[in-house]
Amino acid sequence: MKATRGFVLSMMFFLFLPVVASGAMMFENGSEARLSNGLKVIMLQNHKAPIVCFQVWYRAGAANETTGKTGLAHMVEHMMFKGVGAEKFLETVHELGGKENGATSHDYTYFYETLPSNRVGVAIQFEADRMRHLKIGESDFRTEKMVIREERRMRIDDNPGAFLMEQLNAAAFQSEPYHWPVMGWTDDMRRLTIGDVKAFYSRYYDPANAFIVVTGDFSKEELLPRLEETFGKIPGGEAPQRILIEDPPQQGERKVIVIRPVRVGRLVVAWHVPNLKSTDGYTLEVIKAILSCGKSSRLYDDLVRRNAVALETSAHYDLTSRDPGLFYISVSFLPEKDPAEVEKAISDEMDSLGKTPVGNWELQKAKNQLEASFVFDQESILSLASKLGEYETAFDWASIGAYIPSVRSVTAPDIERVAAKYFTEQNRTVGILIPPPEPGKADEPAAPNPGASN
Numbered sequence: 001m002k003a004t005r006g007f008v009l010s011m012m013f014f015l016f017l018p019v020v021a022s023g024a025m026m027f028e029n030g031s032e033a034r035l036s037n038g039l040k041v042i043m044l045q046n047h048k049a050p051i052v053c054f055q056v057w058y059r060a061g062a063a064n065e066t067t068g069k070t071g072l073a074h075m076v077e078h079m080m081f082k083g084v085g086a087e088k089f090l091e092t093v094h095e096l097g098g099k100e101n102g103a104t105s106h107d108y109t110y111f112y113e114t115l116p117s118n119r120v121g122v123a124i125q126f127e128a129d130r131m132r133h134l135k136i137g138e139s140d141f142r143t144e145k146m147v148i149r150e151e152r153r154m155r156i157d158d159n160p161g162a163f164l165m166e167q168l169n170a171a172a173f174q175s176e177p178y179h180w181p182v183m184g185w186t187d188d189m190r191r192l193t194i195g196d197v198k199a200f201y202s203r204y205y206d207p208a209n210a211f212i213v214v215t216g217d218f219s220k221e222e223l224l225p226r227l228e229e230t231f232g233k234i235p236g237g238e239a240p241q242r243i244l245i246e247d248p249p250q251q252g253e254r255k256v257i258v259i260r261p262v263r264v265g266r267l268v269v270a271w272h273v274p275n276l277k278s279t280d281g282y283t284l285e286v287i288k289a290i291l292s293c294g295k296s297s298r299l300y301d302d303l304v305r306r307n308a309v310a311l312e313t314s315a316h317y318d319l320t321s322r323d324p325g326l327f328y329i330s331v332s333f334l335p336e337k338d339p340a341e342v343e344k345a346i347s348d349e350m351d352s353l354g355k356t357p358v359g360n361w362e363l364q365k366a367k368n369q370l371e372a373s374f375v376f377d378q379e380s381i382l383s384l385a386s387k388l389g390e391y392e393t394a395f396d397w398a399s400i401g402a403y404i405p406s407v408r409s410v411t412a413p414d415i416e417r418v419a420a421k422y423f424t425e426q427n428r429t430v431g432i433l434i435p436p437p438e439p440g441k442a443d444e445p446a447a448p449n450p451g452a453s454n
Helices: 002-015 072-079 086-095 117-132 138-157 160-172 186-191 194-204 220-233 280-292 298-306 339-355 360-377 381-394 397-408 412-422
Strands: 031-034 040-045 051-058 099-104 109-116 210-216 254-259 265-273 312-317 325-333 428-434
Touching: 031 220, 040 220, 040 381, 051 117, 051 381, 072 099, 072 109, 072 138, 072 194, 086 099, 086 117, 109 117, 109 381, 117 210, 117 220, 138 160, 138 186, 138 194, 160 254, 160 265, 160 428, 210 220, 210 381, 265 280, 265 339, 265 412, 280 298, 280 312, 280 325, 280 339, 280 360, 280 397, 280 412, 298 312, 298 325, 298 339, 325 339, 339 412, 339 428, 360 397, 360 412, 381 397
Parallel strands: 040 210, 254 428
Antiparallel strands: 031 040, 051 109, 051 210, 099 109, 265 325, 265 428, 312 325
16 A cells, blocks of 8 residues: 555656656757758757668648549559669668658658668668659559558458548538548549559659658768758759638538447547647647546546446547647447437536636646657657658648647636637537447437538
8 A cells, every 4th residue: 555655646746747858958959951952951960879760751641632533642652662672772771670661641741761870871862762763653553552442441441430530521621631531532542543643743742842851860961961962963843832721610510420330339529620820729739638648537537437438538639730620539438328428428528628727736737748748759769750740741840849838838718718619519520430220120210310410
C-alpha cells in the first residue's frame, strides 16, 4: 500500500511539474535556405546520434485531385518506388541499417530516408533523380494498380470501422475535397490511366511545389552545396494554385448508418472546426486532451468506467490540416446497447464543456499531457522532421514554436466558448456501425432513426 501511495503521489507531482524542455527551445536551431531554383530547405541539427533523416515533401495530396480522378496522389506515391535504380536504392538503404518510406494524405505526399549521417548522399542522389526524372512504365503501372486496389479492399472495404469513417467524411464534407478518401473511390481507381499518372506527376512534382526537411547529425555548410549540386539543377516551374473550397455552414445534423456483421458497434460524432490558423485550434487541442488522454479522461471515466455505455472511447483532432477539418469522438459499444443511448451520453458530455467551467486541476493536467507528448515525440529525428513538414504544409514550419505557449495560454472560459460555438447539434455528423438484425427479427427496425439531414 505504501508503494502504491508513493506511486500515486509521484504521478500527481508529475502532472503539475512543468516540462523542462520548451517546444520553442527545440526549434531554436531550425533554419531554412533556398536553392537557386527556389526549392526550400528546412534544417534542424541534432547531434545526439550519427544519423540523419532526409525528407522530400510535395504539396500534392488527395485534395489536389478532381472528381472522377480520385486516388491519383496515392498512385503516384507508389510509382515513385518504381523505375530504374529504385530496387537497388532500397537494398542499399536496408544494408546500411536505414529506413525509408512514403505517405500520402489529403494535403501532401512525402518520402523519407533515415541513414547514417556519412551516407546521406545516397538519399540525396535518389530523391533528386526521381523528383523530375521518374520513368513510369506501363507494366509497373498495371502492377501497382492491382496492388492499390487490393490495399483498398483490405484496409477499407473489409474493415468496417475504416469504411464507417470514409462514409462519415463523405457526408460531413460536401464541397471540400476532403469529401473523398485518400485511396480514392473504387470506380475511380479502375478508371485511372498511365496518362493520368504522368500528368499529375508532371504538374505537382516540381521544385516550386516541394520542400526538403533534414534533421539530425549534419553540417549546413556541407549539406547545402550538395543539395545545390543535385536538386538545384532541376528547373523550377510555377507552383500550381490550389483553390480553397469550403463547405457552407452546416444547416442540420447529418447521420450515416453502416450495417455490417460486427460483434461490436461503433458510433462516431464529428463537428466542423478550424485548424491552427485560428486561435481556437489550440483550445480544441486542450479539449481533446480533457476528453481522451488516459483513463482519467472524461470520456473514459464517464462512458466506460461509471456508466458502462461504451467499451472504448477516443477523440481525434488534426491541428495541422491545411484546410478546416473535423473534431471526432469515437465510441465502441456492445450490440445490445442502443446507439441512441450512446449518442446522448456523448452529447451530454459535450454540452457540459460549453456550460460548466473546467476545474484548474483538470485543465492543468490536460495541458501537461499535451506538452509532455509534444516534447517526447521529438526525441526521434524522424518524428521531428515529420512534424516540421506538417506545419510547413499547413502554414509555416516556424509556427511550430507557438504550440506550447499557445496551449499554456488556454483558459477555462476559452473552453466554454469554443465548445459552445462548435459542438452543436446543427454542426455535427454522426456515423453508426451496427450489426444486421438477428434472424427472426426482420420486422424490427434494423437501424435507429436517421434523423434530419440537409
